[in-house]
Amino acid sequence: MSVNIFPLIFVGGLLYIFYKFMVNQGLLKTHGFGTLVRVPQEDFSCIGGQSTAISELKEALDFILDSDKIEKMGIRPLKGLLLTGPPGTGKTLLAKAAANYTDSVFIATSGSEFIEVYAGVGAQRVRKLFQSARDRAKAENKKSAIIFIDEIDILGARRGTHESHMEYDQTLNQLLVEMDGINADDDVKILVLAATNRPDMLDPALLRPGRFDRQVKVDLPDKEGRLQILKIHVKNKPLADDVDLDAIARETFGFSGAHLESLANEAAINAMRNKSDKITQKDFLQAIDKVILGEKIDKKPSSEELYRIAVHEAGHAIVSEMLERGSVANLTIVPRGNAMGFLRQSLEEDRYIYTREQLENQIMVCLAGSAAEKVILGNKSTGASNDFEKAVELAKEIIFSGLSSLGIISKDDISPKKVNDEVTNIISRLEKKTTELLIDNHFVIHKVVDVLREKETISGEELRSILNSSF
Numbered sequence: 001m002s003v004n005i006f007p008l009i010f011v012g013g014l015l016y017i018f019y020k021f022m023v024n025q026g027l028l029k030t031h032g033f034g035t036l037v038r039v040p041q042e043d044f045s046c047i048g049g050q051s052t053a054i055s056e057l058k059e060a061l062d063f064i065l066d067s068d069k070i071e072k073m074g075i076r077p078l079k080g081l082l083l084t085g086p087p088g089t090g091k092t093l094l095a096k097a098a099a100n101y102t103d104s105v106f107i108a109t110s111g112s113e114f115i116e117v118y119a120g121v122g123a124q125r126v127r128k129l130f131q132s133a134r135d136r137a138k139a140e141n142k143k144s145a146i147i148f149i150d151e152i153d154i155l156g157a158r159r160g161t162h163e164s165h166m167e168y169d170q171t172l173n174q175l176l177v178e179m180d181g182i183n184a185d186d187d188v189k190i191l192v193l194a195a196t197n198r199p200d201m202l203d204p205a206l207l208r209p210g211r212f213d214r215q216v217k218v219d220l221p222d223k224e225g226r227l228q229i230l231k232i233h234v235k236n237k238p239l240a241d242d243v244d245l246d247a248i249a250r251e252t253f254g255f256s257g258a259h260l261e262s263l264a265n266e267a268a269i270n271a272m273r274n275k276s277d278k279i280t281q282k283d284f285l286q287a288i289d290k291v292i293l294g295e296k297i298d299k300k301p302s303s304e305e306l307y308r309i310a311v312h313e314a315g316h317a318i319v320s321e322m323l324e325r326g327s328v329a330n331l332t333i334v335p336r337g338n339a340m341g342f343l344r345q346s347l348e349e350d351r352y353i354y355t356r357e358q359l360e361n362q363i364m365v366c367l368a369g370s371a372a373e374k375v376i377l378g379n380k381s382t383g384a385s386n387d388f389e390k391a392v393e394l395a396k397e398i399i400f401s402g403l404s405s406l407g408i409i410s411k412d413d414i415s416p417k418k419v420n421d422e423v424t425n426i427i428s429r430l431e432k433k434t435t436e437l438l439i440d441n442h443f444v445i446h447k448v449v450d451v452l453r454e455k456e457t458i459s460g461e462e463l464r465s466i467l468n469s470s471f
């Protein structure tokens, strides 16, 4: 008697497809949700330039360490802590160090991992995340677990703002339910650390007392902070005697911790490419350009274009030095990323507020590239569009800070035409001033252009010695 096994294969196949679907959607997981690290190795000594954030965080973490005392005093446990700040400043690192400090199991995930088009999937994942944190802590014999949710704004944006808002809202509601369910007498204490660059986007319910009621700001590091971070990332690297980390920290205003880590790495790669067994200051300085602009590119400008680029960069650099001695770090006509040439400035001290004169000087430096083209070549080119965008931004900063001839104005009530007219006034006045400065010094432009075409890159010191020998 023959048996027809086709229906069995068909049903088996259907079951397999269903199983795969469930696994893909996270409804059925073959392993826990989020990336699990037992107790992370990273501690607070791996983090530079964030002493305020570290002490605020430690203060909050002492709630976990002193949980018995807290329970006795009837204090409600701290459930959530929000780390806010720009990318790459060390938020993930702080969360890991927090787990290390409290001897907690650590689970990391990201807001985007919860969002699916299928209703209910996100909420399931939130439940699973909290459950795996508890299970894992028990399995590891730990009293606490830290859940880290990066990009919380994706999952925690104001309810009703998303197109498929039912799914988003259910996911967020589930997170609120899980956080409300954390109690002081739980066997496993759970602390949720979340990171975002946009705290303003979050649903107010998330920021309510008892949820993420503490915020720790994780800002870009200042000069001292950059020095600390550099020291951390060169610890395992052989440095030549000429390396001056203080000078590198000064030249990297605006760099995040992640930029500085990449800078130390790129400097080591430069040294290896040069077949040297020590990393020199030059390797670091070249790496700064690479981190800002990206890898050198193979674009080969024609010799006519190269001359124009050199004139343009020389214009920026000469005006920068004339307005503020020592402000040029280096200038180059080597194309990198989207830039055909580049001027890098460095300041003696980090600057956070500006006078009108300082902002006007910055605008003049922006305009100096195209002004030099006009003075030396008789016409301008498209190469200055980014410079103009920056100049317009700076002019608007003058206007909206109440430093323009319009006086103190309301951003909301002033007409765009009025703003535009004032931007044009500021920029044309400064363009005239910049052009006059360059006409008076046109012989220096030629000198700098000649050296730049020969060497491709000139350091600030070299530029200053050309200027000194010219006057």
Ligand code: ATP
Pocket (backbone or CB within 6 Å): 046, 047, 048, 049, 050, 086, 087, 088, 089, 090, 091, 092, 093, 094, 150, 195, 229, 232, 256, 257, 258, 259, 261
């Ligand atoms: P994102 O917001 O993009 O997720 P993040 O703020 O979480 O970034 P991290 O992932 O912690 O940044 O940092 C990335 C890497 O940059 C770290 O692994 C580390 O090598 C380096 N780094 C960042 N900040 C610091 C810091 N303050 N001290 C030392 N290293 C840092």
